Amino acid sequence: NAGVTQTPKFRVLKTGQSMTLLCAQDMNHEYMYWYRQDPGMGLRLIHYSVGEGTTAKGEVPDGYNVSRLKKQNFLLGLESAAPSQTSVYFCASSNHEDNEKLFFGSGTQLSVL
């Protein structure tokens, strides 16, 4: 039982490049989330999903897109990376009954030059 797995762990992009962050969970959780963590800002919700095929915007969705084609996977895309998107990105999941209790992945450190 690996929990929540994120790939890659580190990535450096040039401004304007695109990439996709991958998140997989093996806990059969209905809810999945993408957060970014910046110094002095805490965790901020980018997008989330309450089930396969559904996504919704969080607090800071601009510049990101997401997809939940399978229950166990939640993808975060950056179409045209900007330096302001330099951050640590965390994926999390939770079940329907206890949805505020999040299980987090180990994070992706993204630098945009």
Add this chain to the structure above:
Amino acid sequence: GESVGLHLPTLSVQEGDNSIINCAYSNSASDYFIWYKQESGKGPQFIIDIRSNMDKRQGQRVTVLLNKTVKHLSLQIAATQPGDSAVYFCAESPPGKLIFGQGTELSVKP
């Protein structure tokens, strides 16, 4: 706006002492609170939670206290160990949301 804040950004304690990490929350509608531990280079890890119908909840070496009157939450760690060194942050949950605080860094001196 809404915020969940921590009274101290850093806390240094001697190994074996008890640690107390504080958190202030602002949303009176919050009915669920969680403490997370985040070690360097890792994702946040659930420690303990408490619902608003409780004042205290105990886990293994950790206790969470909730004072709804002053909107204050605290995490007590008994007999602090080097492995407890991490950033600790609280989260509050008004209906339909989860709001994270910025964190307190706990440093344990041998």
